[in-house]
Amino acid sequence: MALAIQTREIQYSAEDGTTLIGYFAAPQSDTPVAAVLVAPEWWGRNDYTEQRARELAEHGYAAFAIDMYGDKKTTTVATQANAWMTETFADPDTIVTRASAALKTLAAQPEVNADKLAAVGFCYGGKVVLDLARSGAPLQAVVTFHGTLTPKAPAQMGQVQAEILVLHGELDSMVTLDDVAAFKAEMYAAKVEHEVIVFADAKHGFSNPLADERAKANGVDLGYNANAEQQGLAAMYALLNRRLASDVA
Template sequence: MALSIKTSEIQYTAQDGTTLIGYFAAPESEKPVAGVIVAPEWWGRNEYTEQRARELAEHGYAALAIDMYGDKKVTTNVPQASEWMMQTFNDPETIVTRASAGLAALAAQEEVNADKLAAVGFCYGGKVVLDLARSGAPLHAVVTFHGTLTPKAPAQPGTVKAEILVLHGELDSMVSLDDVARFKEEMYAAQVEHEVIIFEDAKHGFSNPLADERAKANGVDLGYNIDAEQKGLAAMYALFKNRLGE
């Protein structure tokens, strides 16, 4: 049974001076609960990201869909999405700086138990949360759905505090199985507890019901796969329950 929830927007500022606007969802609870940041696909902090935050709240977690571009900018256009995403790559610190600001904003909410934090990211957001984990952020669990796995800098032994779950589509043409193999080598070398689940017949974007529509409109290789989506979400919630509690 889904819990009753409340939602609001939270404005916060990154160290680089960017004004960011997150979407916060939390269960109606008398005591603080574990918190999860939700990092968006390259489209920006859109309705899909907000939906995932609401679902987390219905499962008992406080969630903040973070803004990575500033002023909650969103698009459905690949060239614009690519431009905004690449801007966050220009300075190697931007992604971690903005994600860290989002994590701090989440932890500061009275509804959140700041000792129990996690992160989930989709597509570009997968890179966001992985680089945040690689930076040593105080996270207990990190999950990526069809995420970009290439690091800003490889994880170092003793730095990553989170257990990491990577959910990947076998037919993902944007993040190859070789990329997955390199990621696993990085995790083993850094002695990070991790699991990679590869879903058969799943493409990049498999968790997003709008993936096929976006693929057709932009001529990119995306595809929704309800089986992979549901199995991925079940694996995510199992990890969160294990690492964050009820």
């Protein structure tokens, strides 16, 4: 049974001066609960990202759908999404700077137990949460759905605090199986606890029901896969429940 939740927008600032607007969702609770950062696909902090935050709240977690572009900008046009995403690559510190500001903002909310934090990312958001973990952020768990795996800088031994779960589509042409192998090698070298699940017949964007529509409109190789989505969500919640269990209703 889904829990009753509350939602609100929260404006915050990154050290690079960008004004960001996140979407916060949390269960109605008398005590602070574990919390999950939700990093968006390259489309920006849109309805899909907010939906995932609400679902997490209904499962007993506070959740914060974060803004990586500023002023909660969103688009459905791939060329615009790519341009905004690429802007965050121009300075190698931008992604971690903005994600760290979001994590600090999430941890400061009165509904949140700041000792129990995790992060989930979709597509571009996968890179966001992995780079945040690589930076040594105080995360218990990190999950990526069809995420970009290439690091800002490879993980260093003793730096990553999170257990990492990567959910990947076998037919993903944007993040290849060679990229997955390189990621595994990086994690093994840094002795990071991790698991990679590869879903058969799943493309990039497999978790988003709008992936086929976006693929057709933009001429990009995306595809929704309901089985992969549901299996991925089950694996995500299993990890979150195990790592953050004491705070979940």
